[in-house]
Amino acid sequence: MLSGLPRDFISKNKKIALKKQKQKTPTNEQIRAKEVRLVSDDDGHFGVVPVAEALEKAKEKELDLVQITDNVVPPVCKITDYGKYIYAENKKKKKQEKAGKTEVKSIRLGFSISEHDMQIRAKSAEKFLNEGNSVKIVLPLKGRQKALQDVAKEKMGLFLKMLEEKMEIKIEKEIGREPRGLTVSVIKK
Numbered sequence: 001m002l003s004g005l006p007r008d009f010i011s012k013n014k015k016i017a018l019k020k021q022k023q024k025t026p027t028n029e030q031i032r033a034k035e036v037r038l039v040s041d042d043d044g045h046f047g048v049v050p051v052a053e054a055l056e057k058a059k060e061k062e063l064d065l066v067q068i069t070d071n072v073v074p075p076v077c078k079i080t081d082y083g084k085y086i087y088a089e090n091k092k093k094k095k096q097e098k099a100g101k102t103e104v105k106s107i108r109l110g111f112s113i114s115e116h117d118m119q120i121r122a123k124s125a126e127k128f129l130n131e132g133n134s135v136k137i138v139l140p141l142k143g144r145q146k147a148l149q150d151v152a153k154e155k156m157g158l159f160l161k162m163l164e165e166k167m168e169i170k171i172e173k174e175i176g177r178e179p180r181g182l183t184v185s186v187i188k189k
Contacts, residue, residue: 025066025067025068025082025085026066026067026070027064027065027066027067027082028055028058028064028065029055031065031067031075031077033074033075034050034051034074035048035049035050035051035074036048036049036050036054036065036067036074036075036076037072037075038054038057038077038079039068039076039077039078039079040057040079040080041063041078041079041080048074051065054077054079057079058079061079063079063080063081064080064082064085065077065078065079066078066079066085102132102133103134104133104134104135104136105125105128105133105134105135105136106135106136106137106138107121107125107128107136107137107138108138108139108140109121109137109138109139109156110140111139111140111141111142111145111148111151111152111155113155118155118158118159118162119162121159122159122163122166123166125137125163125186126163126166126167129167129169129186129187129188130167132188134172134185134187135185135186135187136183136184136185137156137159137160137184137186138182138183139152139155139156139181139183140180140181141180141181141182149177149182153175153182156175156182156184157175160186163186167188168188168189169186169187169188169189170186170187170188170189171184171185171186172186173185
């Protein structure tokens with residue numbers, strides 16, 4: 001409870017502020033070390049200096065002294081605008097999260113698919129692979145088609161050859177039988 005209100009009534013901005021207080025990077029007078037390794041945006045490295053001298057230099061430039069690392073002795077501090085520093089850090093985190101995620105895109109082939117349609121699907125699979133996604137190729141089998149799995153595997157092999165002609169691929173999961181048909185997963189080499 002904050003100021004007599006249940007947690008549900010706290011505004012979104014206050015929740016964000018509470019979260020920031022928990023993760024806050026030490027700045028200016030909050031830095032507890034006696035000496036720091038000082039770095040500046042524009043002037044480069046100042047070396048190891050006392051905290052008081054680092055704070056004076058930051059005040060001269062009308063910027064903040066931000067502690068970047070705390071797991072080294074002496075800690076590394078940077079003379080920069082705190083708001084810009086936090087914005088850049090959040091941007092880096094989002095970029096790393098985005099880079100770590102790969103989607104699985106699905107391409108569906110029919111049992112009696114024509115060669116031209118396979119080329120079109122190979123082109124779209126190439127597009128997905130160039131975007132950094134994994135591609136799952138599915139060939140569903142119905143009724144009597146289930147008895148003709150050899151023909152279906154040949155179709156799947158032909159599609160993979162078409163895709164290999166367009167770009168280098170790595171088969172992540174070999175052609176396998178699933179309850180509804182055949183599947184194979186590929187990624188860009």
